[in-house]
Amino acid sequence: MKRIRVRQHVNPLSKQHLVSITLPDWSTVYQNPKQPLHLDLGCARGKFILQMAKSNPTINFLGVEIREVLVKEALQARDDLQLTNLHYLSGNINYSVAELLFSLPLEVLHWISVQFPDPWFKNKHIKRRMLQPELIKALVKYLSDDGMFFIQSDVFEVAKEMSRYLQDNCDLQLLNQDVNPFPVATERELGVLRKGEPVYRATFGKQF
Numbered sequence: 001m002k003r004i005r006v007r008q009h010v011n012p013l014s015k016q017h018l019v020s021i022t023l024p025d026w027s028t029v030y031q032n033p034k035q036p037l038h039l040d041l042g043c044a045r046g047k048f049i050l051q052m053a054k055s056n057p058t059i060n061f062l063g064v065e066i067r068e069v070l071v072k073e074a075l076q077a078r079d080d081l082q083l084t085n086l087h088y089l090s091g092n093i094n095y096s097v098a099e100l101l102f103s104l105p106l107e108v109l110h111w112i113s114v115q116f117p118d119p120w121f122k123n124k125h126i127k128r129r130m131l132q133p134e135l136i137k138a139l140v141k142y143l144s145d146d147g148m149f150f151i152q153s154d155v156f157e158v159a160k161e162m163s164r165y166l167q168d169n170c171d172l173q174l175l176n177q178d179v180n181p182f183p184v185a186t187e188r189e190l191g192v193l194r195k196g197e198p199v200y201r202a203t204f205g206k207q208f
């Protein structure tokens with residue numbers, strides 16, 4: 001498939017992105033909407049969950065990506081492979097997380113991943129970073145008791161911030177660091193590993 005060139009960064013706080021995600025009827029999206037769900041936030045072209053969906057038919061995968069053109073491309077790839085356990089939504093997760101989670105079947109959310117989020121280095125842009133305490137709070141409320149929240153980044157400062165926010169959430173506990181629980185690497189991860197650069201990772205679970 002022809003690779004579409006798109007703008008690298010999108011400001012999630014700009015007016016055009018402060019709109020609700022259009023939510024589907026999940027029974028028309030997944031063959032079995034009650035299967036455990038893996039939610040990948042900021043999925044870009046969605047290759048990670050596409051590979052995961054191919055080898056895990058009893059798990060549903062959902063990618064959320066703010067750049068609509070990438071979601072169109074990802075949905076086309078899903079349709080070409082006729083995968084019925086994979087979907088992508090276009091929109092700003094920070095703006096629509098509550099509605100999205102509320103729309104899902106009960107207790108399906110088992111995995112959340114935030115992988116190599118845009119780092120927004122300048123101080124005045126830090127508030128554009130995707131993983132914020134309010135987003136974590138909303139997500140953790142819906143995460144199943146044996147659920148897992150995985151983060152990774154090649155930017156130490158960003159990984160440290162994400163980890164601190166997750167540790168500050170009293171419903172989560174750190175399970176391990178520097179281990180990737182998934183057998184598939186994201187596009188960004190492959191690029192970083194190819195250059196031999198470090199990746200900072202952490203996995204959290206529900207606190208009892």
Ligand SMILES: C[S@@+](CC[C@H](N)C(=O)[O-])C[C@H]1O[C@@H](n2cnc3c(N)ncnc32)[C@H](O)[C@@H]1O
Nearest residue numbers: 012042044065066092093115116118186187188
């Ligand atoms: C650096 S890319 C990483 C993509 C992929 N996770 C990977 O590891 O290859 C971060 C992605 O998050 C998306 N993104 C940033 N803010 C977002 C938001 N608020 N909601 C949804 N997607 C967002 C960006 O458009 C971009 O595609």
